[in-house]
Amino acid sequence: MSLPASAEAPSVAISNRAMNAVAAHRRRYLRETLLAYLFLLPAGIIIFTFHLLPVFYAFYISLRRWILVKGGFIGLNNFVRVFKDPAFYQSLQVTVFYVLGTVPLTIILSVIIAYLLFQKIRGLSLFRTIYFLPYIVSSVAAGAVWTWIFNPRFGPVNMILNAIGIASQKWLLEPRGVFELIGRAFGIAVPAWAAGPSQALVAIMVFAIWQVMGFDIVVFLAGLGAIPNELYEAARIDGASGWQLFRRITIPMLSPTTFFVLIISIIGSFQAFNHIYVMTSSAGGSLGGPLGTTSTLTIYMFRQFWDNQNMGYGAALAFVLFAIILTLTILQNQILEKRVHYN
Known part of the structure; x- marks a missing residue:
């Protein structure tokens, strides 16, 4: 129907x-x-x-034999050559020294300074600006200035050392390890494997810490501002001291910020180039010198491209460096993220 x-x-x-x-x-x-x-x-x-x-x-x-001009296809031979190259492992060792010498110390100093700057003190904005200035200054210009600061003949650092009775140092021209030099000063024979990073690399580390610390301080200041003030007030009522507040509240609540800073700092340290190039080449020695003790992976890669005109091998080095950074980043995420307190 x-x-x-x-x-x-x-x-x-x-x-x-x-x-x-x-x-x-x-x-x-x-x-x-x-x-x-x-x-x-x-x-x-x-x-x-x-x-x-x-x-x-x-x-x-x-994947090609590319020395100045494009050559034939050679597959993965450039990558195989990387892992058979003693100079690659030396550069990797220098890079590891550089990362271990800059990242932990920069983070520790940044946390302490940021915590102090977060207090209610006079001229707070001025101090924040002063600490951030090195980060926005050109690394090339700043590196040239620090090369003069570490000048063995008339640099301010040696003048200060001489004033307190310490002999002048070669700094950017010294290939010997800092632990070897310290041991020699006290009459102790330090074996070659324990010589540590060269004094030249330590001078570059000092510059790197000075320059990057401003950025880390700003990031930690943002992290401190995100911590609820009620936690500090409750802890003070319970009689917590300043150190206990810092250890039990500030450090755990800053773990997400610290995690972020750690990852980007390690990536940045593995990719460091500008200031190393300027400070080693303008100090009177060779690029990556003395004796290759400041030749990080980026410097070694640059020399393959620029000095040797070996484009194929330099490109392979770049991908190996990328793989190292990616692997370390993944490991950090897998291992450290479990220790991060987001609440």
């Missing part, structure tokens, strides 16, 4: 309106999606052209 025409008409009209609404929604969605992609297109072109395309092309170069 069929419905009368007067009963079918409303249902058909409702169905048509629903279909029209769905079609209009779909057209609006497609139009908005297309507009969004059009807005993203310029950024996508830039990222592809200046980030992704060079990566793919560098990998292409690493």
Whole structure:
């Protein structure tokens, strides 16, 4: 039995309106999606052209015998050569010394200074600006200034040492390890394996800590501002001392910030180049000198590109460095993230 025409008409009209609404929604969605992609297109072109395309092309170069001009395809021979190259392992050792000598000390000093700057003291904004200034100064210009500071003949550092009765040091021209030099000063024979980083590398570490610390301080200040003040008030009511507040509240609550700073600091230290280039090349020695004791992986890679014109091998070194950084970042996430307190 069929419905009368007067009963079918409303249902058909409702169905048509629903279909029209769905079609209009779909057209609006497609139009908005297309507009969004059009807005993203310029950024996508830039990222592809200046980030992704060079990566793919560098990998292409690493698979060829590319010394000044493009040579034949050699597969993974450049990568195999990396792991058989004694100079690579020496540069890796120098890089590890540099990372271990800069990252932990920078984080510790940054936490302490940020905690002090977070207190209610006069001239707080001025102190924050002073500590942040080194980070925004050109690393090339600052590196040249610090090269003069560590000058063996007339540098201010040696003048201060002479004033307190300590002999002048070679600093950026000294290839011997700092532990060896300290042991010799006290008449102790230090074996070669325990000589430590060269004095030249230590001087570069001092500069790196001075420059990067301002950024870390600003990040830790932001982390301190996110800690609820009620926690400190409750702990003070319970009789907690200043040290207990710092140890039991500040340090645990800063763990997400510390985790972030640690990851980016290690990545940045493995990629450090500008100040090492400036300080070693303008100190009167050779790039990465003396005797290769400041030749980090980035310096060694640069010398393969620039001095030896060995593009294929240099590109392979770049991908090995990328693999090392990626592996360390993943390990940090897997191991340290469990110790981070987000609440």
